[in-house]
Amino acid sequence: MDLERLSPRNPVKKESWWTVLTLAYQSLGVVYGDLATSPLYVYKSTFAEDITHSETNEEIFGVLSLIFWTLTLIPLIKYVFIVLRADDNGEGGTFALYSLLCRHARISSLPNFQLADEDLSEYIKTSGENQRSLKVPGWSLKNTLEKHKFLQNMLLVLALIGTCMVIGDGVLTPAISVFSAVSGLELSMSKQQHQYVEVPVVCAILVLLFSLQHYGTHRLGFVFAPIVLAWLLCISTIGVYNIFHWNPHVYKALSPYYIYKFLKKTRKRGWMSLGGILLCITGSEAMFADLGHFTQLSIQIAFTFAVYPSLILAYMGQAAYLSKHHVLESDYRIGFYVSVPEQIRWPVLAIAILAAVVGSQAIITGTFSIIKQCTSLGCFPKVKIVHTSSRMHGQIYIPEINWTLMLLCLAVTVGFRDTKHISNASGLAVITVMLVTTCLMSLVIVLCWRKSSLYALAFIFFFGTIEALYFSASLIKFLEGAWVPVALSFIFLLIMYVWHYGTLKRYEFDVQNKVSINWLLTLFGSSNLGIVRVRGIGVINTELVSGIPAIFSHFITNLPAFHQVVVFLCVKSVPVPHVKPEERFLVGRVGPKEYRLYRCIARYGYRDVHKDDVEFENDLICSIAEFIRSDKPLNYSPDPENESGTNERLTVVAASSSNLEGVQIFEDDGSDKQEPSSSSEVIVVAPSPRIKKRVRFVLPESARIDRSAEEELTELTEAREAGMAFIMGHSYVRAKSGSSVMKKIAINFGYDFLRRNSRGPCYGLSTPHASTLEVGMVYIV
Secondary structure, X not given: OOOOOOOOOOOOOOOOHHHHHHHHHHHHHXXXXXXXXXXXXXXXXXXXXXXXXXXXXXXXXXHHHHHHHHHHHHHHHHXXXXXXXXXXXXXXXXXXXXXXXXXXXXXOOOOOOOHHHHHOOOOOOOOOOOOOOOOOOOHHHHHHHHHOHHHHHHHHHHHHHHHHHHHHHHHHHHHHHHHHHHHHHHHHOOHHHHHHHHHHHHHHHHHHXXXXXXXXXXXXXXXXXXXXXXXXXXXXXXHHHHHHHHOHHHHHHHOOHHHHHHHHHHOHHHHHOHHHHHHHHOOOHHHHHOHHHOOHHHHHHHHHHHHHHHHHHHHHHHHHHHOOOOHHHHOOOOOOHHHOOHHHHHHHHHHHHHHHHHHHHHHHHHHHHHHHHHHHOOOOOOOOOEEOOOOOOOOEEOHHHHHHHHHHHHHHHHHHOOHHHHHHHHHHHHHHHHHHHHHHHHHHHHHOOOOOHHHHHHHHHHHHHHHHHHHHHHHOOHHHOOHXXXXXXXXXXXXXXXXXXXXXXXXXXXXXXXXXXXXXXXXXXXXXXXXXXXXEEEEEEOOOOOOEOHHHHHHHHHOOEEEEEEEEEEEEEOOOOOOOHHHOEEEEEOOOHHHOEEEEEEEEOOOOOOOOHHHHHXXXXXXXXXXXXXXXXXXXXXXXXXXXXXXXXXXXXOOOOOOOOOOEEEEEOOOOOOXXXXXXXXXXXXXXXXXXXXXXXXXXXXXXXXXXXXXXHHHHHHHHHHOEEEEEEEEEEEOOOOOOHHHHHHHHHHHHXXXXXXXXXXXXXXXXXXXXXXXXXXXXX
């Protein structure tokens, strides 16, 4: 397939230090809210039942040493200095790692992939090396993954498990954060009163939090960073006060020797308490997942110089206080607030609740983002996505997911009624995501960074061993709350895999049953079939990138007429975070020029914002007009993916909103309006009085077009004035006879239920029903 680029790439500007520091400050409110509030519940969860706080202080000092080294090894070394470097063109997260692997080895789960997609500017590939050479590191691993479909499916399932655990964390983090913040009320009332007040207050805050999501983060985002910064200053100041006031020698506990003493004394009980200790790193994955909103350097600066030292001082201060107060061991009130001086306890409580809300907000919006990524990559049913900000990229709201999270969060809060079981559940979710990241990173080191397998083995052995130890300690508490993320992840994983499986089977059916272009040429060439061409543009929605979809032949069979201009439109996702507007459309012809049949492929990255219907329609028509204007009778090789053998040359055409030098479209109500005379215009005023608007294509001043192209543009203008009709397939997918019971259940019940309750294409949703035609078909897969 030959590609002709019509627009230059935009240069990337390097950020100044002031911009980096500003982003570092803003990241405090978006990235670190969850991690910063972890001191509220770590000690309380650790000493819940497995270990006790004795007079020797070996337990408290051992826990402090474990917290220090866990914070140092996992968030600081693993994420800040290693994982953040594995960004996908500035984007991070589980699916970013997966898409990065898909581009360096042909293991993509997207069915309609084209070789032309590899020419996208963000589709980074290793250059200067023969990737098939045995001397290239990772060649054997790459070859093995590409040959075995089972390994590709396992890699996809691994990425989906990490994604599902992030969604589960979106349920558990708001519950435990708000619960722990509100637990400060226990010091101002009796235990009997507290148990009747705490849960209703937590539920009220959670309902308010989820109810405000539709306003978007940007409306309150300007106060998020100051809240988290105030909280970090608060806990670090209290930590310094407790260290100097109660035990200035607590710094000695940072030695790994105290870990040895702790495990030697507590043995199995100490191992089980690791499930509470690992909560000190909850929210670390957000540093990588939210990388797309900031820069690598800004996140590194914020954590290294603000978050990390504040957390260490906070934990040291709590340990210093508890090392001198042992009677609290038998009291239910051991935790963060007991180490806060009584004079400032109420202000600290207020800041803690605000910080917990900010941390919960971050994980909720992160859940929205990851659901959108899954939808773009064909791993989740299409849902309504509302963009809450026209200026800030990535600020989205998904109503169905929001209310589902709220109900699950309230169920967890009311069901458990304490932080002990919720912390067990949250710990398993957190450590599972980290294990998935470690596994995917080991593959990135070999396949993407071209490093020796020894580096990958060292990475997965060192960090995987630490995380596996924490994972085992969390899993042992399966019956004490840890079953919640497992159950939630299983449900979401089942939904994702069934949807992905059904989507692949449906696409395979489309490919096997697509109509030959020779049939279409015969249809046009015969005058005895009674086929009528009507005014307007008919847009045929299809997943195919080549060939004629079966719904078109089904449509012609039942209604022997179609529009004077027909566009076979495929809106697809590619395994990159963003597709530049100047690379958005691939446009080509289907059949001879005089038939006015076009193929248009609109490509979007998994983090791209889909435009509204009117803008999308204008971009679509302008891309076809630009293709007509620039079309040249060159010798092009046939598309290898076009099984019919007919030559379809696809040209990269920029979206009109980004291509000011290309064809622009203007529409009005038909009154005489003059555009600037610096450009040449193709203006057609149709004589029909029924036309309510006039369409004009404005060409660049230097444009030179021949007579045939001008006639084609004139016909396109007339068709646009007559209106557009979207022809969409309404599919009924059924498993073929003789299929296994599992396949019949997955297709006939699972996929069919999800399809009937999901939304259609992102475009055309607000198109008048009179302009939409649905063609029903039964897919036997």
